[in-house]
Amino acid sequence: MKALTYHGSKDVRVETVPDPRIVEPDDILLRVTATAICGSDLHIYRGKIPMMESGDILGHEFMGIVEETGPAVTRVRSGDRVVVPFTISCGQCFFCHRKLFAACETTNPDRGAIINKKSTRPGAALFGYSHLYGGIPGGQAEYVRVPKANVGPLVIPDSGLEDKQVLFLSDILPTGYMAAINAAIGKGSSVAIFGAGPVGLMAAASARLLGAERIFMVDHHPYRLEFARHAYGVEPLNFDEVDDAANEIIDRMDGRGVDASIDAVGFEAKGSAVETALTAVKLEGSSGASIRQAIAATRRGGAISAPGVYAGWIHGFLFGDVFEKGLSIKGGQTHAQNYMPQLLEHIAKGDLHPEAIISHTMPLEQAAQGYEIFEKKQQDCRKVVLTPTH
Numbered sequence: 001m002k003a004l005t006y007h008g009s010k011d012v013r014v015e016t017v018p019d020p021r022i023v024e025p026d027d028i029l030l031r032v033t034a035t036a037i038c039g040s041d042l043h044i045y046r047g048k049i050p051m052m053e054s055g056d057i058l059g060h061e062f063m064g065i066v067e068e069t070g071p072a073v074t075r076v077r078s079g080d081r082v083v084v085p086f087t088i089s090c091g092q093c094f095f096c097h098r099k100l101f102a103a104c105e106t107t108n109p110d111r112g113a114i115i116n117k118k119s120t121r122p123g124a125a126l127f128g129y130s131h132l133y134g135g136i137p138g139g140q141a142e143y144v145r146v147p148k149a150n151v152g153p154l155v156i157p158d159s160g161l162e163d164k165q166v167l168f169l170s171d172i173l174p175t176g177y178m179a180a181i182n183a184a185i186g187k188g189s190s191v192a193i194f195g196a197g198p199v200g201l202m203a204a205a206s207a208r209l210l211g212a213e214r215i216f217m218v219d220h221h222p223y224r225l226e227f228a229r230h231a232y233g234v235e236p237l238n239f240d241e242v243d244d245a246a247n248e249i250i251d252r253m254d255g256r257g258v259d260a261s262i263d264a265v266g267f268e269a270k271g272s273a274v275e276t277a278l279t280a281v282k283l284e285g286s287s288g289a290s291i292r293q294a295i296a297a298t299r300r301g302g303a304i305s306a307p308g309v310y311a312g313w314i315h316g317f318l319f320g321d322v323f324e325k326g327l328s329i330k331g332g333q334t335h336a337q338n339y340m341p342q343l344l345e346h347i348a349k350g351d352l353h354p355e356a357i358i359s360h361t362m363p364l365e366q367a368a369q370g371y372e373i374f375e376k377k378q379q380d381c382r383k384v385v386l387t388p389t390h
């Protein structure tokens with residue numbers, strides 16, 4: 001089959017690789033009909049994720065038709081159309097019982113990314129996300145093996161919903177939604193979202209759904225900010241133009257700040273030349289440019305929600321300000337399985353239109369070009385969907 005494989009920084013290729021097959025009794029084989037490139041894939045693409053091997057198949061946002069099922073699979077049948085969450089969870093362990101699916105402690109044989117981990121077990125394995133997270137072949141491919149098929153895949157009923165409407169249930173829609181929940185967004189809330197990429201946009205859509213009154217959105221790509229203003233009624237702030245976006249938000253919020261901030265940028269945040277340089281030579285784990293702004297923009301007693309991926313330490317992380325302001329912080333990989341069914345209902349009812357953010361749909365064969373366009377923000381790229389042709 002054809003699949004998108006990793007060969008090093010900025011070097012991904014669509015190649016012919018061996019077809020996947022059922023290995024465990026609760027596996028399914030999926031014929032992929034649509035798959036997307038995630039901002040998390042860009043961390044890999046830029047060579048920032050350790051433990052990648054040449055030839056690894058990328059992709060953790062995908063859906064398709066069940067081609068074959070292992071003998072222990074009861075939840076789906078051949079021919080079902082399913083969306084698959086990016087975290088692989090067993091459904092049986094301490095964390096799965098608490099619906100903390102991304103913390104599943106049985107599926108990842110590798111070490112995960114915690115630095116001071118002591119003897120804790122790693123969180124869930126992820127599709128297509130390095131040999132820190134299980135080295136599981138991803139779904140930017142014609143076919144993919146899906147482990148734990150009685151827990152992950154969500155069947156899409158025959159109700160006329162197109163792939164593009166439901167594909168983002170695999171990751172960015174639950175991620176934006178969980179980010180809004182972690183930010184305790186409710187009726188009348190004010191929120192600042194840092195990052196107007198797909199995750200920030202899904203967070204804005206979710207914040208609206210949950211009743212947010214004011215949404216500020218910070219980025220430096222005018223086309224992304226303009227889309228968010230138009231689609232979700234955000235107040236855009238371009239950090240290349242506004243001297244200090246957090247201060248501007250505080251000024252517009254009676255000198256207090258917003259109820260909550262969502263950091264949808266993560267460890268590659270732009271804005272601090274020093275941190276960017278230190279991170280490049282591995283003297284710094286993450287750039288703190290975005291999380292510092294999020295902490296600064298939030299009022300006392302408020303919440304910080306961080307769907308953006310962080311890795312390791314940040315020297316400029318102002319925990320004293322978090323303490324002084326009495327902020328709560330939540331982050332982490334999304335417990336996608338927990339939110340997929342309710343979000344599917346919202347899509348079916350017409351409350352959510354995640355497909356609106358798609359700017360590029362291209363055949364899987366052109367995936368390498370898709371990565372380049374998305375990474376360089378060319379052609380006003382917001383989100384790339386790849387369709388295998390089989």
Ligand SMILES: NC(=O)c1ccc[n+]([C@@H]2O[C@H](COP(=O)([O-])OP(=O)(O)OC[C@H]3O[C@@H](n4cnc5c(N)ncnc54)[C@H](O)[C@@H]3O)[C@@H](O)[C@H]2O)c1
Pocket residue numbers: 038039040041042043171172175194195196197198199200218219220221224239264265266267268269270271289290306307308309332333334
């Ligand atoms: N927690 C999860 O489970 C989960 C799931 C999906 C994605 N993610 C993470 O979410 C983050 C965003 O993903 P995406 O798909 O939207 O990626 P993206 O790269 O398309 O978007 C990131 C945006 O942040 C902007 N940005 C950079 N520095 C900034 C700063 N200092 N302040 C404000 N904006 C800044 C960029 O211009 C860009 O538009 C990534 O770190 C990704 O890995 C996490």
Ligand SMILES: [Zn+2]
Pocket residue numbers: 038039040041060061086171172
């Ligand atoms: Zn993702």
Ligand SMILES: [Zn+2]
Pocket residue numbers: 089090091092093094095096103104105106
């Ligand atoms: Zn589990």
